Amino acid sequence: MSSVAQKKGFGATLWDWLTTVDHKKIGILYFLGGGFFFVLGGIEAMMIRWQLHIPNNDFVSAGLFNDLITMHGTTMIFLAAMPILFGFMNAIVPLQIGARDVAFPFINSLGFWMFFFGGLFLNISWLYGEVPDAGWTSYASLSLASQGHGVDFYAIGLQIAGGGTLMAGINFLVTIINMRAPGMTYMRMPLFTWTTFVASAMILFAFPPLTVGLFFLTFDRMFGGNFFNHTMGGNTIIWEHIFWIFGHPEVYILILPAFGIFSEIFSIFSRKRLFGYPSMVFATVLIGFLGFMVWAHHMFTVGLGPTANAIFAVATMAIAVPTGVKIFNWLLTMWGGSIKITTPMLYALGFIPSFVMGGVTGVMQGAAPLDYQLHDSYFIVAHFHYVIVGGVVLAILAATHLYWPKMFGTMLNETLGKVTFWFFFIGFHMTFLIQHWLGFWGMPRRVWTYMDGQGWNLANLISTIGAFMMAIGVIVLVINAIMTSVKNVKVANDPWGDGRTLEWAIESPPIYYNFHATPLVRGLDTVWIEKMEGNESGLTPAEPIKDIHMPNGSIIPLLMSFGLFIAGFGAMFRTEESWGLPVLIFGLLWTFVSMAARSLQDDTGYYIKKDEILRDLKRKGGQN
Amino acid sequence: MADIQVYKRTPAEQQLAQRRAKQSMRNQVMMFSLMIFLTIVSFSMVVAFEAEVAGFSKFFIIPMIMLFAAVQVGLQLYYFMHMSEKGHGIPQMFMYTGALLGFLIPLTFVTIVWW
Numbered sequence: 001m002s003s004v005a006q007k008k009g010f011g012a013t014l015w016d017w018l019t020t021v022d023h024k025k026i027g028i029l030y031f032l033g034g035g036f037f038f039v040l041g042g043i044e045a046m047m048i049r050w051q052l053h054i055p056n057n058d059f060v061s062a063g064l065f066n067d068l069i070t071m072h073g074t075t076m077i078f079l080a081a082m083p084i085l086f087g088f089m090n091a092i093v094p095l096q097i098g099a100r101d102v103a104f105p106f107i108n109s110l111g112f113w114m115f116f117f118g119g120l121f122l123n124i125s126w127l128y129g130e131v132p133d134a135g136w137t138s139y140a141s142l143s144l145a146s147q148g149h150g151v152d153f154y155a156i157g158l159q160i161a162g163g164g165t166l167m168a169g170i171n172f173l174v175t176i177i178n179m180r181a182p183g184m185t186y187m188r189m190p191l192f193t194w195t196t197f198v199a200s201a202m203i204l205f206a207f208p209p210l211t212v213g214l215f216f217l218t219f220d221r222m223f224g225g226n227f228f229n230h231t232m233g234g235n236t237i238i239w240e241h242i243f244w245i246f247g248h249p250e251v252y253i254l255i256l257p258a259f260g261i262f263s264e265i266f267s268i269f270s271r272k273r274l275f276g277y278p279s280m281v282f283a284t285v286l287i288g289f290l291g292f293m294v295w296a297h298h299m300f301t302v303g304l305g306p307t308a309n310a311i312f313a314v315a316t317m318a319i320a321v322p323t324g325v326k327i328f329n330w331l332l333t334m335w336g337g338s339i340k341i342t343t344p345m346l347y348a349l350g351f352i353p354s355f356v357m358g359g360v361t362g363v364m365q366g367a368a369p370l371d372y373q374l375h376d377s378y379f380i381v382a383h384f385h386y387v388i389v390g391g392v393v394l395a396i397l398a399a400t401h402l403y404w405p406k407m408f409g410t411m412l413n414e415t416l417g418k419v420t421f422w423f424f425f426i427g428f429h430m431t432f433l434i435q436h437w438l439g440f441w442g443m444p445r446r447v448w449t450y451m452d453g454q455g456w457n458l459a460n461l462i463s464t465i466g467a468f469m470m471a472i473g474v475i476v477l478v479i480n481a482i483m484t485s486v487k488n489v490k491v492a493n494d495p496w497g498d499g500r501t502l503e504w505a506i507e508s509p510p511i512y513y514n515f516h517a518t519p520l521v522r523g524l525d526t527v528w529i530e531k532m533e534g535n536e537s538g539l540t541p542a543e544p545i546k547d548i549h550m551p552n553g554s555i556i557p558l559l560m561s562f563g564l565f566i567a568g569f570g571a572m573f574r575t576e577e578s579w580g581l582p583v584l585i586f587g588l589l590w591t592f593v594s595m596a597a598r599s600l601q602d603d604t605g606y607y608i609k610k611d612e613i614l615r616d617l618k619r620k621g622g623q624n
Numbered sequence: 625m626a627d628i629q630v631y632k633r634t635p636a637e638q639q640l641a642q643r644r645a646k647q648s649m650r651n652q653v654m655m656f657s658l659m660i661f662l663t664i665v666s667f668s669m670v671v672a673f674e675a676e677v678a679g680f681s682k683f684f685i686i687p688m689i690m691l692f693a694a695v696q697v698g699l700q701l702y703y704f705m706h707m708s709e710k711g712h713g714i715p716q717m718f719m720y721t722g723a724l725l726g727f728l729i730p731l732t733f734v735t736i737v738w739w
Contacts, residue, residue: 205722308732
């Protein structure tokens, strides 16, 4: 394999992307896949808001509205937010720790393809015409009663996608534990790497409950099980517990990498070391741990009893403490810094008040007696959009601008970036701030329409206008991305000028083996230290240039995931179509044969010769 | 291919390694006999219960067998799966965290779902 750029046909390029095990390419695949589902979820959101913009609207039917809210929530959480974050983790974390790839490149690729086919399976429900309609939480009594195949698509699609997520999580854990460059101790890891580490640990512990819960649901609906059927001795509350034992850590899995991204941004654009780095790490770990102790606050009104409610209320409020530590650390990072207001920094500045507002309403709901008033009202909708959009989505948009040069080698237009920010930010507050009051005024969530004369009309109209402003912001971003890619003006190693961590010391985008020689890490923000000491390149190699061992690409991950995709259809139609059972068996067999092919094949990868690396170095004039 | 480095131990290192291996072997044999002993005790308690020996009620035997089982799992992990040796800090941390979180679920189900 040669590193010299060769003209390749479309087929060869496509084959390259389908078989890639390179973390940077998989990062881009995650980013584009997640971006596609983000647009789908966004269209669903626009339809929801259009339905609610006037009372007694009949834009969609009640049934379609249920489909829309269910798919909006499921798509945004599982198929948009998480994969896009995985995209950034894949693209950036190995560079930040000075590694040449993740620990298991093959499993990385498998994780992506499982997510992709799971998401595809879920969304094929729209084409089939029977869509999940029991809410993104799919509470068992409702999801068991749901007619048609809608909830089957939910159970099987999420099962496949969830498997991919679990693999990605384990992969990052092993990568971060084992593949840090010499000198990079745990307490020198950049905060995005730390939050990825803790979020991956949470995935490791939170996704198995989801897997179990979804299997129970699958068995109850498709194979005659009775786990949640109380008439047969089951218990419907068990689904709620299992779902939230997974579901609450899940929201921290989303927000922790967002915190990491903002920590990087604050420190880069304040040109200061992150204030209170050890306390940031401690707070991250503590949030990760406490995140598992609070799930029942989603179930205060189930009737757990005052003791259980009190315990979970106190645990919930405790999480505000480490989160507060983080907020103050960010503020103090900016304090006295030489601040540059770039697009990512603008998002970071907008994030602090937005997320604090979402956090404060969270503590309000954590008070169990008050939660009885707020439960299932629009107040809840406002709260979780404030934390997820005001936290996670702002981080995703910020990171899109911040890491675009590192992923694609070009720089997004700053003016258009700021236009995106203002449309999105104002639209976001317009959409969701007023929904707090809608909740106080008694509007329940998940209603497909409402009567005139209840005082909700104006507020709903404002909310809808805000939602469309957010959509305009995203459209501007897409235009920006297309324009930038068409112009294709390549940028240097550190286009922001103030990069502090290893990814900014190498090419944008990095060459496929990342580092010519593994770097030596001399402290937190190692590139900054090198630059302050006059080392322009920002890197000190830890070893001489030598042969590099690289993994071969493989089509097997795609085939394995495709087998599960086929098996999903078989499981769904097993009882009503004669081809159901054979297809189920065929799909599983396909997967097992692919797995066997992988196990029996003796693929030890290949070596990049030292001469070739030296040639690459020379071509770039001896720079990294 | 990458260079293969051959490392030769000094006589002192060799001696130390041998002494450690010997000690480890002795520990393993001791722990193995302890585990067999615990198993025999567990079985005899059940036999005693079956034979209605005074004092061997199920409220005594079940917790005792659970306790012995926990001890055996610990011995298995630390002496036979080498968790007592260096470089196992991270796996230990993850196992204990996982066990704690795993324990929470049956605890909640027992306290607020089923009863």
